[in-house]
Amino acid sequence: MQIEAFPSATFGTDEAAAGTPGSAETFPLSRNLQRRAHAIIPGGAHTYAKGDDQYPLLAPGFLARGQGCRVWDVDGNAYVEFGMGNRAIGLGHCFxxxxxxxxxxxxxxxxxxxxxxxxxxxxxxxxxxxxxxxxxxxxxxxxxxxxxxxxxxxxxxxxxxxxxxxxxxxxxxxxxxxxxxxxxxxxxxxxxxxxxxxxxxxxxxxxxxxxxxxxxxxxxxxxxxxxxxxxxxxxxxxxxxxxxxxxxxxxxxxxxxxxxxxxxxxxxxxxxxxxxxxxxxxxxxxxxxxxxxxxxxxxxxxxxxxxxxxxxxxxxxxxxxxxxxxxxxxxxxxxxxEPVIAHVHAMGRRLRLGAEEAIRRHGLTGHVGIVGRDCCLAYQTLDAEGAPSQAFRSLFLQETIRRGILAPSLVVSYSHSEADVDFAVAAIDGALGVYARALEDGVERHLVGRPSQVVYRRYNTPDGLAPGKR
Missing domain, CATH: 3.40.640.10 (Type I PLP-dependent aspartate aminotransferase-like (Major domain))
Known part of the structure; x- marks a missing residue:
């Protein structure tokens, strides 16, 4: 069973993507829910991978529903998803x-x-x-x-x-x-x-x-x-x-x-x-x-x-x-x-090839990498010196979100079609253009707010070190 192709995102247009990133006003209901959540739930979520510290500031804080490979946040913004419930959704939402x-x-x-x-x-x-x-x-x-x-x-x-x-x-x-x-x-x-x-x-x-x-x-x-x-x-x-x-x-x-x-x-x-x-x-x-x-x-x-x-x-x-x-x-x-395994491998391969071609076109082979098996892809983000960078990961996430995909990873499901994958490749291509500019003039000029952080850090400080020991 396949869901029809995702036609367009209600959040993130070519015109918006070409200018300055949006602001927190893009997600007013999410921001309200985040404040309420942190007051009563340690970390604001029940899974560390879903925490606010894992995403850039300009990201949906709460999702409202999903269908196939699409999700909608509480503010009505729509995305093609490539996290798929932290890899738990193999067939698609509401299969x-x-x-x-x-x-x-x-x-x-x-x-x-x-x-x-x-x-x-x-x-x-x-x-x-x-x-x-x-x-x-x-x-x-x-x-x-x-x-x-x-x-x-x-x-x-x-x-x-x-x-x-x-x-x-x-x-x-x-x-x-x-x-x-x-x-x-x-x-x-x-x-x-x-x-x-x-x-x-x-x-x-x-x-x-x-x-x-x-x-x-x-x-x-x-x-x-x-x-x-x-x-x-x-x-x-x-x-x-x-x-x-x-x-x-x-x-x-x-x-x-x-x-x-x-x-x-x-x-x-x-x-x-x-x-x-x-x-x-x-x-x-x-x-x-x-x-x-x-x-x-x-x-x-x-x-x-x-x-x-x-x-x-x-x-x-x-x-x-x-x-x-x-x-x-x-x-x-x-x-x-049904041919689930064959399909997710085929869609993953299409996504990998398309993303890698976009990376080469932008001259970012030494800075962005697609890794993993075709059925379970992820990406690497490196800074100008070639070191792993949470700031550049956050920028990539920010820019792909603005173009209508939610991609903490690049994991496909049985519900992803060729059109959905091609839509994602176009979003990645646009995000990589910003990435390339950030390598030249500094990531801080393009990333709105603080970078995301790794889960395994000892303290809730920017560098994970104890206060006073930096």
Whole structure:
């Protein structure tokens, strides 16, 4: 199912784009909601990636609705979106088959004191899509799943330490991961010491870790890939290394699952994890995540074993909401029935090629880069010296927003058409013209307000350093 092409944005015209950036008056309702939100919600949002500090001043603060690949903010400005709910929307907003499945489930009630057949239906649909998994447990977000995987690994191996890939930015909101970031306030040092790190694509890095901590590591966890594909044999080699040292091999498939392929990165790269964690695109934005894996490990969270102590694995009041599981099962059936994966790869490739051509045309090859797999693109923004720059990222976002696209990343969905992608390429081309001028006469002359900031900073200061220590 395809949504018709996005005809034009109600915000951002060629005439406006050619002049001075707009002002905060473009978003009056958003500004009012932002003030109210910060008064009662820490950070003003419930996800750090959605926070005001992640966007330029001239950006919509609140979105009101979405349809396909389009979104409208509370002030009525329209955009073609390329964030897609932080990669959770694989099919498109309000995708009919999925929303209808959720509505039908709501007619019978959303939560009960005993299981419902929706749980079996969704589990069977999931396991059919992920052949390496033998059992699955559903939960609500990615952190539930990855933290459950670490608990299982520790119980199964009798070990305490976890090895995480240092090149992958996020695994969980829980202490075992957040303690490794600069935002480690409130996490005991004893917890931080239990998490170790290795480098992606470097087997010797992981081997050295096992040599320094013999018999102590319960699991290695990483994403199958983020940007480039893994080196040939790397994932299978890391799995073998983990097993030789008595550790479990765990894949975080929150992003790669149902985007790289229906069966995730493990299908693309031909590797079977002991445990794997899914979420985001598997339910097209509904709150469902999954911890799946080999029966020998997963059974420790069940009722049938007597040879290991019980593992209190995952127990969420809302983990089996009927409408969410119905949405997830229907989403997975759409991936089975329709050419979703082929389409997002094709649209992503079209977007990549168009953006790269615009970058070359503006002479910005050394300053703007398109990175990632075609189905999951992002961009790099570098300053005049070639260093990563939040100010130039903010400028690029500001200028693309003014031209009618919302692109914190360049992620496409099944609802993006060729016309939508071409519209985005034109917006990127216009934004790059401003970028080129800013390299010559200073980004501060073109960026309205402060730059966006990285999430992982210790203090809420412009440079992330403690006050008085700059």
């Amino acid at each position: 009919p088959r999925v929303t209808e499945a959720a509505r039908r489930a709501l007619d019978v009630g959303c939560n009960f004191t005993r299981p419902t057949p929706y749980e079996i239906n969704c589990a069977e649909t999931f396991l059919e899509a992920i052949p390496a998994a033998e059992m699955v447990k559903f939960c609500k977000d990615g952190s539930d799943a990855t933290s459950g995987a670490m608990r299982l690994a520790r119980a199964y191996t009798g070990r305490e330490k976890i090895a995480i890939c240092a090149d992958h930015p996020f695994f969980s909101t829980d202490d075992w991961f957040i303690g490794t970031t600069p935002v480690d306030g409130g996490i005991p040092e004893t917890i931080k010491s239990l998490t170790l790190s290795f480098r992606y694509g470097d087997l010797e890095s992981a081997r050295a870790l096992f040599e320094r901590h013999p018999g102590e590591i319960a699991a290695v966890i990483l994403e199958p890939a983020r940007g480039d594909d893994p080196p040939p044999g790397y994932l299978s080699g890391l799995r073998q290394l983990a097993h030789e040292n008595g550790a479990l091999f765990v894949l975080d498939e929150m992003i790669t699952g149902f985007r790289w392929a229906r069966g995730g990165g493990q299908e693309v790269y031909g590797v079977e994890p002991d445990l794997s964690c899914f979420g985001k695109a598997m339910a097209n934005g509904f709150s469902v995540s999954a911890l799946a894996g080999k029966r020998e490990v997963m059974r420790l969270g069940g009722l049938d074993h007597v040879d290991f102590p019980r593992v209190f694995l995952l127990s969420t009041t809302h983990g089996a909401e009927t409408h969410a599981l119905a949405a997830a099962a229907e989403t997975m059936r759409v991936y089975r029935d």
